[in-house]
Amino acid sequence: MSGHPSVRLLLCLVLTLTRAVRAGASDPDPPQTDATPIAVLSIHPDYPSHADLQPVIRAIGDARIVVLSTATEGDGAAHWARTRLATALLEQADFSVLAFEAGFYDCQAMNAQFAAGTDASLCPAVGLPPQLARSGYFEALHRFVWKSYFKPVPVEVCGFDYQFTGKRTDRQLPRDLLEYLGSIDPHPLTKDLRRKYLTVLERLTEAKENGDDAGLVRSWQETHELQRVLQDNRDALIESTSSKRFQIWDKILADMIRYAEEHLAFEGEKPFPLNESSRQKHMGERLVWIANELYPDRRIIVFAGTLTALSDPTAVQVEPSNALLEGFTSAGQAWRSSFGDDLYTIACTSKRGISGWIDGPGFPITDALVGSVEHQLAAAGDPFVFVSLRNISDPWWQRPRQSTMLGLNRLLALHESAEPAQRVRAVWPKQVDALLFIDQMFPNHWQAKPPEDAVHTVNIE
Numbered sequence: 001m002s003g004h005p006s007v008r009l010l011l012c013l014v015l016t017l018t019r020a021v022r023a024g025a026s027d028p029d030p031p032q033t034d035a036t037p038i039a040v041l042s043i044h045p046d047y048p049s050h051a052d053l054q055p056v057i058r059a060i061g062d063a064r065i066v067v068l069s070t071a072t073e074g075d076g077a078a079h080w081a082r083t084r085l086a087t088a089l090l091e092q093a094d095f096s097v098l099a100f101e102a103g104f105y106d107c108q109a110m111n112a113q114f115a116a117g118t119d120a121s122l123c124p125a126v127g128l129p130p131q132l133a134r135s136g137y138f139e140a141l142h143r144f145v146w147k148s149y150f151k152p153v154p155v156e157v158c159g160f161d162y163q164f165t166g167k168r169t170d171r172q173l174p175r176d177l178l179e180y181l182g183s184i185d186p187h188p189l190t191k192d193l194r195r196k197y198l199t200v201l202e203r204l205t206e207a208k209e210n211g212d213d214a215g216l217v218r219s220w221q222e223t224h225e226l227q228r229v230l231q232d233n234r235d236a237l238i239e240s241t242s243s244k245r246f247q248i249w250d251k252i253l254a255d256m257i258r259y260a261e262e263h264l265a266f267e268g269e270k271p272f273p274l275n276e277s278s279r280q281k282h283m284g285e286r287l288v289w290i291a292n293e294l295y296p297d298r299r300i301i302v303f304a305g306t307l308t309a310l311s312d313p314t315a316v317q318v319e320p321s322n323a324l325l326e327g328f329t330s331a332g333q334a335w336r337s338s339f340g341d342d343l344y345t346i347a348c349t350s351k352r353g354i355s356g357w358i359d360g361p362g363f364p365i366t367d368a369l370v371g372s373v374e375h376q377l378a379a380a381g382d383p384f385v386f387v388s389l390r391n392i393s394d395p396w397w398q399r400p401r402q403s404t405m406l407g408l409n410r411l412l413a414l415h416e417s418a419e420p421a422q423r424v425r426a427v428w429p430k431q432v433d434a435l436l437f438i439d440q441m442f443p444n445h446w447q448a449k450p451p452e453d454a455v456h457t458v459n460i461e
Contacts, residue, residue: 356443
């Protein structure tokens with residue numbers, strides 16, 4: 001640096017102050033208007049400090065249930081960002097449970113694998129769907145959970161879906177159920193019946209894949225038979241094990257029945273997303289039960305799609321097909337009704353980039369239009385921005401604004417819908433509590449390897 005010493009000193013002072021402000025070091029709690037976007041320095045989970053996330057943690061406050069949502073499971077950037085934020089909350093804010101849009105039984109089995117010391121790279125496939133289990137952008141979170149089992153209170157995972165998502169569930173669930181029933185002596189099932197029920201889920205899956213309606217009905221009947229055996233031996237099983245363990249297996253059997261019914265032609269098929277409403281209602285109720293009954297004294301981080309997390313989908317405007325969400329029920333409705341201000345939802349959204357499922361094609365995200373939420377947040381000039389919408393009074397946010405945060409076009413494409421491109425508008429503070437803006441989305445991948453042109457950490461040098 002050349003020039004007069006006083007000029008050099010002034011430039012150094014300005015640079016130092018700029019770095020301090022960006023890092024959140026000059027003032028641990030700087031004054032903010034209720035609409036001020038706050039820069040985040042990195043979405044990389046290995047970033048060495050959580051200092052830049054302190055405004056996020058303060059905005060969450062005492063909320064016991066924090067939802068980290070994304071438009072699509074094909075968003076690797078959001079997976080990385082959610083991993084970093086979840087890790088900060090686990091380390092610094094007394095959160096100790098991770099909940100996923102995954103099978104309830106499957107995540108119970110995943111916990112057992114973590115507790116047994118199974119390699120961290122193998123545990124996720126036991127419980128989570130492939131886009132989460134195989135994602136390199138979630139590896140750091142899986143390692144964190146595995147390491148937590150060396151501590152007095154380990155991090156536990158749970159699923160709130162009735163669908164089965166684990167790689168070994170078809171074979172392992174019936175074995176575990178028969179073992180649980182064997183907690184009482186004599187075993188309530190004969191050897192022949194145990195042999196029959198050992199393959200009930202495999203036969204159900206085979207019937208589903210082959211379109212075998214008669215096989216589906218038989219499997220459905222068998223799951224009801226198993227539920228009756230469980231209920232008939234309720235008192236003995238509770239005395240032999242515990243009330244909580246019985247409740248868990250009661251829920252798992254209910255999920256087996258629901259899973260079988262999903263593939264029976266009880267009702268005519270509905271187009272997406274209306275065909276999701278029954279599942280959404282179930283996920284809403286199951287997470288409420290998990291929070292109130294299974295983990296009543298613990299803080300929970302929830303990973304979900306933003307469509308799932310919406311507080312009031314009936315107030316979302318969709319163009320040109322405004323009837324697309326008519327009658328749609330989101331799990332978030334039940335969560336908001338039950339948890340109130342104890343629920344804090346942070347939705348990830350991006351201005352541009354590509355969504356891509358592991359081993360699947362990419363799906364381009366159109367650059368944000370003028371007047372959209374993403375265009376507004378991009379105007380801050382930072383690649384990563386957090387803005388709290390709870391109790392916000394800025395009039396700009398009180399009108400319906402266009403956004404891509406629901407990933408509706410991507411979801412329609414995955415369901416092979418013929419619907420034209422949709423534009424979604426809503427008064428977003430009525431739907432979510434905060435936004436985490438990521439300038440460029442990049443595809444999910446089995447390796448944590450973002451494109452060369454993608455920024456994951458702000459250079460403040």
